Amino acid sequence: MRLIDSKVLQEVRVVGFESGCRSKERLLQLGIVPGVILKIKRLAPFAGPLIVSIEGSDVVLGRGIAKKIIVEEI
Template sequence: MLLSNAKIGSKVKVISLQSTGLLRRRMLDLGLIPGTQIEVIRQSPLGDPIAYGIKGAQIALRKEEAKHIKVDSME
């Protein structure tokens, strides 16, 4: 499934990145490599962006960015 489809409160693991160029570089710089665990923390009031817990830090990604990250549920 894609990270953009993960439910709030769920924990997932990165399978692959489906992006190229600067977006891919940004994702890699944030630590989004295969095997990384991500917790879906909260959604903004308007639904976009969504806060994710990654390696002890919270980052916000827009759905447009999150749809390029293929994940697998850990639950």
């Protein structure tokens, strides 16, 4: 499933990225790497961004990039 399909307060594990994801390097810099666990803290309404927690730090991601992050439920 994609990160954008997750629910608030759900924890997921990053599996990978869709091919052609140009933001992959930036995601890796933010610590969003395969195997890391993310917690969805907030989904802003009206196509707004997501706030996810990564090892205690909050990161804001646009919905476009969240559609390209492949995750699995844990």
